[in-house]
Amino acid sequence: MTGVKRKKKSAVCWKIYALRCEDIKLWCLRRFPILEWATNYNVKENLIPDAISGMMLAIQQVTQGLAFAVLSSVHPVFGLYGSLFPVIIYAIFGMGRHVATGTFALTSLISANAVERLVPLSSNNFTTSNNSGVLGLSEFEMKRIGVAAAVSFLGGIIQVTMFVLHLGSATFLLTEPVISAMTTGAATHVVTSQVKYLLGMKMPYISGPLGFFYIYAYIFENIKSVQLEALLLSLLSIVVLVLVKELNEKFKRIIKVILPIDLVLIIATSLACYYADMEYTYGLEVVGHIPEGMPPLKAPTMNVLSEVITEAFGVALVGYVASLALAKASAKKFRYSVDDNQEFLAHGLSNVIPSFFFCIPSAAAMGRTALLYSTGAKTQVACLISCIFILVVIYAMGPMLYWLPMCVLASIIVVGLKGMLMQFRDLKKYWNVDKIDWESLQQVKIVSVNNPLVFLNAKKFHADLIKIIQKDNASNQAYDDINKCEQNTLLNPLSNGSCHGESSVEPCPNERCAFILDCSGLTLFDYTGVSVLLQIYMDCKNQNINVLLAHCKASLIKAMQYSDNLGSENPIFFESVSSAVGAIQINRNFSKLNEHSEV
Numbered sequence: 112m113t114g115v116k117r118k119k120k121s122a123v124c125w126k127i128y129a130l131r132c133e134d135i136k137l138w139c140l141r142r143f144p145i146l147e148w149a150t151n152y153n154v155k156e157n158l159i160p161d162a163i164s165g166m167m168l169a170i171q172q173v174t175q176g177l178a179f180a181v182l183s184s185v186h187p188v189f190g191l192y193g194s195l196f197p198v199i200i201y202a203i204f205g206m207g208r209h210v211a212t213g214t215f216a217l218t219s220l221i222s223a224n225a226v227e228r229l230v231p232l233s234s235n236n237f238t239t240s241n242n243s244g245v246l247g248l249s250e251f252e253m254k255r256i257g258v259a260a261a262v263s264f265l266g267g268i269i270q271v272t273m274f275v276l277h278l279g280s281a282t283f284l285l286t287e288p289v290i291s292a293m294t295t296g297a298a299t300h301v302v303t304s305q306v307k308y309l310l311g312m313k314m315p316y317i318s319g320p321l322g323f324f325y326i327y328a329y330i331f332e333n334i335k336s337v338q339l340e341a342l343l344l345s346l347l348s349i350v351v352l353v354l355v356k357e358l359n360e361k362f363k364r365i366i367k368v369i370l371p372i373d374l375v376l377i378i379a380t381s382l383a384c385y386y387a388d389m390e391y392t393y394g395l396e397v398v399g400h401i402p403e404g405m406p407p408l409k410a411p412t413m414n415v416l417s418e419v420i421t422e423a424f425g426v427a428l429v430g431y432v433a434s435l436a437l438a439k440a441s442a443k444k445f446r447y448s449v450d451d452n453q454e455f456l457a458h459g460l461s462n463v464i465p466s467f468f469f470c471i472p473s474a475a476a477m478g479r480t481a482l483l484y485s486t487g488a489k490t491q492v493a494c495l496i497s498c499i500f501i502l503v504v505i506y507a508m509g510p511m512l513y514w515l516p517m518c519v520l521a522s523i524i525v526v527g528l529k530g531m532l533m534q535f536r537d538l539k540k541y542w543n544v545d546k547i548d549w550e551s552l553q554q555v556k557i558v559s560v561n562n563p564l565v566f567l568n569a570k571k572f573h574a575d576l577i578k579i580i581q582k583d584n585a586s587n588q589a590y591d592d593i594n595k596c597e598q599n600t601l602l603n604p605l606s607n608g609s610c611h612g613e614s615s616v617e618p619c620p621n622e623r624c625a626f627i628l629d630c631s632g633l634t635l636f637d638y639t640g641v642s643v644l645l646q647i648y649m650d651c652k653n654q655n656i657n658v659l660l661a662h663c664k665a666s667l668i669k670a671m672q673y674s675d676n677l678g679s680e681n682p683i684f685f686e687s688v689s690s691a692v693g694a695i696q697i698n699r700n701f702s703k704l705n706e707h708s709e710v
Contacts, residue, residue, distance in 0.1 A: 311341025
């Protein structure tokens with residue numbers, strides 16, 4: 112008996128051990144996505160397209176790395192490091208197979224604010240001979256990258272903390288219009304920050320409230336100091352970049368390998384600047400010395416962490432939102448899943464670990480991700496292959512970039528933001544889809560009905576709705592109560608199960624109140640339910656309140672139209688809440704016009 116018990120006990124222990132091993136395996140696959148896609152990698156089918164994509168991506172990483180480092184107010188070489196280390200980290204922990212992490216315009220602009228505030232240009236009292244002994248750069252440059260790396264480090268810590276707190280589940284709040292508005296607004300600031308390089312002007316760093324307008328005011332006040340050579344070279348670069356990129360996009364199905372116009376432009380302008388000696392002949396600002404080799408391991412400037420908290424939060428949120436949007440889009444396009452919370456960990460570590468190698472804040476960029484789409488990349492191997500080419504640039508080609516004009520780098524930044532700037536066109540789309548986001552009508556309440564309306568709950572529905580209407584009318588008399596909303600189980604918005612009322616801040620007694628019922632969730636009704644809706648319509652009509660119904664099913668409209676109580680003077684059924692709101696606005700404008708006509 113004892114032997115049997117021992118066998119049973121050992122069998123149970125073995126099952127527990129097997130379950131624990133399986134749990135550990137699943138945990139590792141979930142936290143290290145590279146273990147899943149790398150073990151299933153098809154070398155024969157995927158290596159060639161990934162290699163081609165990686166080579167093209169490396170070209171764009173190098174050009175954007177140099178440009179965004181300048182945007183971050185640090186030496187251009189640190190942009191090369193920022194195009195290398197974050198890519199490797201994200202390939203290990205990230206789930207977006209077509210997400211190209213690296214330097215990013217918006218996070219660079221945010222970190223530049225901390226750099227310029229803590230290590231301003233006016234504090235540069237070091238001569239070129241007084242270098243720090245690190246990479247052959249001056250102490251001033253090392254102080255600046257120390258601040259930028261501190262922003263990256265703290266921003267990454269914030270992202271990892273959000274991962275631990277499972278805040279990835281809250282990303283449903285980041286809707287497409289919110290992300291589009293944020294990235295478009297930030298892109299305009301990035302373009303503004305590059306105007307001084309495009310014009311070849313020397314101007315102080317301007318930031319803070321209304322800094323956007325102060326920059327242009329300064330430019331117009333000092334318009335005579337514009338450097339004509341830099342302006343002409345900038346215009347020529349922008350025209351060439353836009354034209355060739357449009358041609359690449361138009362004929363991408365015909366030509367399998369697109370022309371790397373960024374690299375061609377860099378080589379051409381660098382050679383022209385070298386042979387024409389533009390730096391000294393015309394005073395054209397160039398990139399300057401690029402150190403060779405890899406940077407040493409060194410901690411960021413930790414004593415400034417308390418002073419860069421604001422920028423760190425900006426980097427953490429903006430970088431994550433922009434990157435997650437691209438990861439979601441690629442996952443939808445190529446039919447795989449992305450864990451929102453895991454992306455917090457991936458991008459957090461992509462900021463924390465590289466900060467010890469003099470890297471500026473990183474995130475995914477729209478242009479690089481689109482490049483992976485167009486060149487047929489299959490997995491993150493394409494990004495890892497790009498790292499090999501970047502290493503070649505760091506070790507062998509860095510000194511050749513000395514003569515690259517800064518105005519050309521600025522042109523590359525501006526053209527690279529074309530996709531974000533074109534999002535201004537989305538305003539028309541959002542207007543046509545949902546005008547509520549554009550309007551705030553006075554004395555309008557919108558309530559969603561998300562349950563069946565039958566004899567079992569019709570009486571309670573009627574009572575609850577009348578209470579809401581009465582309370583809304585009372586709130587029109589009392590300013591303090593105007594935004595209160597009644598909690599109930601039947602009338603609720605699509606998200607949280609509470610009544611959803613939208614009304615203006617200030618009531619207008621001259622305008623007739625309106626009440627919109629969103630019936631998109633009213634899936635089932637009977638005679639009693641229809642009778643209650645008709646009764647509500649009549650009660651509101653007697654109180655001089657307009658009632659409109661949106662998203663009604665054809666069967667509900669037909670059932671209600673059997674009654675003779677519905678007036679024919681104004682329609683009450685609408686395809687959407689937006690169209691109902693539009694009808695209210697039109698009727699009010701027409702009423703105001705009649706009043707003016709009578710006067």
